[in-house]
Amino acid sequence: xxxxxxxxxxxxxxxxxxxxxxxxxxxxxxxxxxxxxxxxxxxxxxxxxxxxxxxxxxxxxxxxxxxxxxxxxxxxxxxxxxxxxxxxxxxxxxxxxxxxxxxxxxxxxxxxxxxxxxxxxxxxxxxxxxxxxxxxxxxxxxxxxxxxxxxxxxxxxxxxxxxxxxxxxxxxxxxxxxxxxxxxxxxxxxxxxxxxxxxxxxxxxxxxxxxxxxxxxxxxxxxxxxxxxxxxxxxxxxxxxxxxxxxxxxxxxxxxxxxxxxxxxxxxxxxxxxxxxxxxxxxxx
Amino acid sequence: xxxxxxxxxxxxxxxxxxxxxxxxxxxxxxxxxxxxxxxxxxxxxxxxxxxxxxxxxxxxxxxxxxxxxxxxxxxxxxxxxxxxxxxxxxxxxxxxxxxxxxxxxxxxxxxxxxxxxxxxxxxxxxxxxxxxxxxxxxxxxxxxxxxxxxxxxxxxxxxxxxxxxxxxxxxxxxxxxxxxxxxxxxxxxxxxxxxxxxxxxxxxxxxxxxxxxxxxxxxxxxxxxxxxxxxxxxxxxxxxxxxxxxxxxxxxxxxxxxxxxxxxxxxxxxxxxxxxxxxxxxxxx
Numbered sequence: 001x002x003x004x005x006x007x008x009x010x011x012x013x014x015x016x017x018x019x020x021x022x023x024x025x026x027x028x029x030x031x032x033x034x035x036x037x038x039x040x041x042x043x044x045x046x047x048x049x050x051x052x053x054x055x056x057x058x059x060x061x062x063x064x065x066x067x068x069x070x071x072x073x074x075x076x077x078x079x080x081x082x083x084x085x086x087x088x089x090x091x092x093x094x095x096x097x098x099x100x101x102x103x104x105x106x107x108x109x110x111x112x113x114x115x116x117x118x119x120x121x122x123x124x125x126x127x128x129x130x131x132x133x134x135x136x137x138x139x140x141x142x143x144x145x146x147x148x149x150x151x152x153x154x155x156x157x158x159x160x161x162x163x164x165x166x167x168x169x170x171x172x173x174x175x176x177x178x179x180x181x182x183x184x185x186x187x188x189x190x191x192x193x194x195x196x197x198x199x200x201x202x203x204x205x206x207x208x209x210x211x212x213x214x215x216x217x218x219x220x221x222x223x224x225x226x227x228x229x230x231x232x233x234x235x236x237x238x239x240x241x242x243x244x245x246x247x248x249x250x251x252x253x254x255x256x257x258x259x260x261x262x263x264x265x266x267x268x269x270x271x272x273x274x275x276x277x278x279x280x281x282x283x284x285x
Numbered sequence: 286x287x288x289x290x291x292x293x294x295x296x297x298x299x300x301x302x303x304x305x306x307x308x309x310x311x312x313x314x315x316x317x318x319x320x321x322x323x324x325x326x327x328x329x330x331x332x333x334x335x336x337x338x339x340x341x342x343x344x345x346x347x348x349x350x351x352x353x354x355x356x357x358x359x360x361x362x363x364x365x366x367x368x369x370x371x372x373x374x375x376x377x378x379x380x381x382x383x384x385x386x387x388x389x390x391x392x393x394x395x396x397x398x399x400x401x402x403x404x405x406x407x408x409x410x411x412x413x414x415x416x417x418x419x420x421x422x423x424x425x426x427x428x429x430x431x432x433x434x435x436x437x438x439x440x441x442x443x444x445x446x447x448x449x450x451x452x453x454x455x456x457x458x459x460x461x462x463x464x465x466x467x468x469x470x471x472x473x474x475x476x477x478x479x480x481x482x483x484x485x486x487x488x489x490x491x492x493x494x495x496x497x498x499x500x501x502x503x504x505x506x507x508x509x510x511x512x513x514x515x516x517x518x519x520x521x522x523x524x525x526x527x528x529x530x531x532x533x534x535x536x537x538x539x540x541x542x543x544x545x546x547x548x549x550x551x552x553x554x555x556x557x558x559x560x561x562x563x564x565x566x567x568x569x570x
Contacts, residue, residue, distance in 0.1 A: 218542065227530055234530065238523035244540045245512050245519065251540040255529045257503065 004138060007032070013074035014039040017064060022133070026125040028118060029087035033130070034064040040077035041140045048145035048281045049134060050274055051169075052082040053126070053154030053161075055176075056105050060084045063151075066263050072271045076278050079141060083130050085154065087119045107181075108157035109205050111194040120194060123157075123205075127165050145284060147171035147277035151266055152231070153190075156181060159207040159221060163249075166216035171280040173222040173273045176229055176261055178236040179207040179243075187236070208243035220250040222276045224269055226259030252276075289423060292317065298359035299324040302349060307418070311410040313403060314372035318415070319349040325362035326425045333430035333566045334419060335559055336454075337367040338411070338439030338446075340461075341390050342547075345369045348436075351548045357556045361563050364426060368415050370439065372404045392466075393442035394490050396479040405479060408442075408490075412450050430569060432456035432562035436551055437516070438475075441466060444492040444506060448534075451501035456565040458507040458558045461514055461546055463521040464492040464528075472521070493528035505535040507561045509554055511544030537561075 007019040015038040024031040041047045050073070054063045060082045063069075073080045086106035111120040135143040148169045150158035155177025162172035181187020182202045191202045203209035225237065244251045259265045292304040300323040309316040326332045335358070339348045345367045348354075358365045371391035396405035420428040433454045435443035440462030447457035466472020467487045476487045488494035508525065510517065529536045544550045 220542075227532065227535060229530075234523075234527035237526050238519075241523050241526070241538075241540065242519035244542070245514075247512065248542050250512060250542040251538075253526070253536075253538040253540075255526065255536040255538075257529070257533050257535045 004133075012036070012070050015042060015070065015074050017070060019061065019064075024087070024125055024129055026121045026129045027087045029090060031084050031087060031125070032060050033081065033083040034060045035082070035139065036064065036070050036073055036080040037139065038070075038074045038077050038079065041079055044140055045077070046140045046142040047077050047079045048142050048277070049079045049081055049147070050277050051126075051130075051134070051146060051148050052080060053108060053148065053150030053157050054082060054085045055150075055152030055154050056085065059088060062263075063266075067266050067270050069270045069274060072274045076274060078274060078278065078281075079139065081130075081134055083126065086122060090119050105153065105190060105193075107153050107190050107194060107205065108161065109191070109194050112198070112201065113194065113196045116194050123161065126161060127168065131168055145170060145281045147173070147280065149173045149175070149273050149277070150177070151175040152177065152261065155223075156187075156207075157205065159223075160205050160210040162221075163207075163210045163214050163216065163219065164204070166219070170284060171277045172219070173224070173276050175224045175266060175269070175273070176226060176232060177207070177223070178232060179223070179240040180236055182206045182209065183239065184233070184236050208239045211240075211243040211247055211249055214247060214249060218248045218250075220252065220280070222252045222254075222273065224254045224256070224273070226261060226265045227255045227257035228259060229261045229265070231261045289418075297321070297355050300327060300355065300359050302355060304346065304349075309372070309410055309414055311406045311414045312372045314375060316369050316372060316410070317345055318366065318368040319345045320367070320424065321349065321355050321358055321365040322424065323355075323359045323362050323364065326364055329425055330362070331425045331427040332362050332364045333427050333562070334364045334366055334432070335562050336411075336415075336419070336431060336433050337365060338393060338433070338435030338442050339367060339370045340435075340437030340439050341370065344373060347548075348551075352551050352555050354555045354559060357559045361559060363559060363563065363566075364424065366415075366419055368411065371407060375404050390438065390475060390478075392438050392475050392479060392490065393446065394476070394479050397483070397486065398479065398481045401479050408446065411446060412453065416453055430455060430566045432458070432565065434458045434460070434558050434562070435462070436460040437462065437546065440508075441472075441492075442490065444508075445490050445495040447506075448492075448495045448499050448501065448504065449489070451504070455569055456562045457504070458509070458561050460509045460551060460554070460558070461511060461517060462492070462508070463517060464508070464525040465521055467491045467494065468524065469518070469521050493524045496525075496528040496532055496534055499532060499534060503533045503535075505537065505565070507537040507539075507558065509539045509541070509558070511546060511550045512540045512542035513544060514546045514550070516546045
């Protein structure tokens with residue numbers, strides 16, 4: 001475990017919003033993350049964690065800065081951890097538009113193809129290195145109560161990551177994701193960019209496929225979508241319903257009319273996601 | 286308005302579960318209905334109503350008898366009204382199995398074809414005659430707070446009926462319905478039985494079509510499905526998601542793993558439906 005370097009620490013709702021960087025051996029790159037420690041954590045009490053996977057456009061700081069989640073996290077005593085969505089600042093051929101989806105996308109996969117594979121190992125980073133960083137002695141984390149959420153490509157990744165690792169993530173919610181990317185035009189382009197043409201491997205990052213092969217304990221997952229979201233089409237959504245039928249996974253799926261894809265949607269509904277985790281945590285204490 | 290004949294009146298959770306019959310001029314038949322009056326209504330206070338459309342198998346008494354809803358209705362001060370799903374006891378050629386779907390189905394449509402059209406006018410019965418019966422002086426009903434719910438063919442009907450009459454029904458929830466019956470095999474057989482081959486008319490009873498042409502005020506609808514329900518397939522469900530996108534209708538769609546189609550599902554989750562109506566009623570008082 002490399003040491004953490006504190007970038008900033010700012011008081012917020014009687015807790016502290018902190019920002020760190022550390023060298024990630026998984027991505028072979030210096031990575032940043034944000035973490036909000038609620039008042040309960042400052043007293044040294046172990047707290048549950050909501051781990052947030054952000055979308056492409058903003059770094060880890062964007063969610064922290066704009067979502068307004070700390071108001072609720074302070075009240076509920078839940079730590080909010082938000083890693084950087086990709087190793088930022090790498091100059092990769094193609095990142096300026098030669099590829100349809102390039103640098104700063106990443107999709108939280110372990111890339112298997114040049115030029116991405118050297119630094120884009122985000123699946124393993126989240127599941128192993130960042131998880132280890134969170135649950136080691138750095139922070140007062142209740143390691144059996146960690147939930148995963150995300151938005152856009154982070155929402156796409158949250159369900160597969162959580163369900164492939166049910167021993168690590170006890171709850172999962174998702175905003176505005178693509179739940180069947182192996183079948184959508186956009187998803188396929190992204191997956192082929194980072195994973196090449198081995199479609200068996202693509203399935204590891206597709207919610208419907210991961211649900212179909214899921215063998216872990218019962219889960220209830222929460223999916224939230226803006227009714228006027230122009231990014232996502234029906235094909236990225238409807239297969240999720242079918243996938244859940246006949247499994248031991250229950251689904252809470254919402255459409256909220258008039259909302260779009262970006263931060264206004266997150267700000268409006270982020271409390272519901274925190275409380276969804278809290279409700280599941282409360283059954284496990 | 287024909288007079289009501291009381292069949293029974295039984296004390297339950299400090300309220301009264303009553304059962305009536307009356308001559309329906311719409312259906313040209315004697316019809317029964319159940320109504321639960323919570324303690325609040327017995328004091329003479331006007332109460333909101335949850336109007337329940339039952340599925341095919343049981344009469345109006347089945348929901349009343351088996352759902353357990355009165356415990357919650359008593360507490361929340363909400364009247365539960367459950368009309369008979371079809372005019373029962375009519376001998377119609379075909380009801381014993383000559384047609385794929387015959388007597389006692391009905392689907393809450395206004396039939397346009399022999400031999401059904403004489404007595405099977407359930408859409409108009411619910412929207413006009415039964416609504417009028419409820420909101421006249423028979424019961425202490427707060428007529429601006431009536432919500433519609435149903436299960437199976439009642440769940441199929443609840444959304445189109447509520448959204449075609451938003452001035453009468455301010456909220457709607459549905460359990461285990463077919464939301465795109467014009468496109469499913471079972472739905473098409475039923476609609477052709479009662480409506481013939483005029484598919485334009487079928488669309489009046491199809492949630493996706495009614496949502497597409499909806500011009501009323503904003504609505505949030507709640508749909509609930511058992512994950513192991515063997516009656517409903519993906520084709521009856523997924524189009525609902527697409528239909529809601531870009532409209533002023535928000536959707537809460539749930540799948541609860543392991544549950545089947547019948548009363549065990551209703552009993553487990555009926556409180557959630559009552560509270561969904563209550564939450565919407567509370568914004569309108």
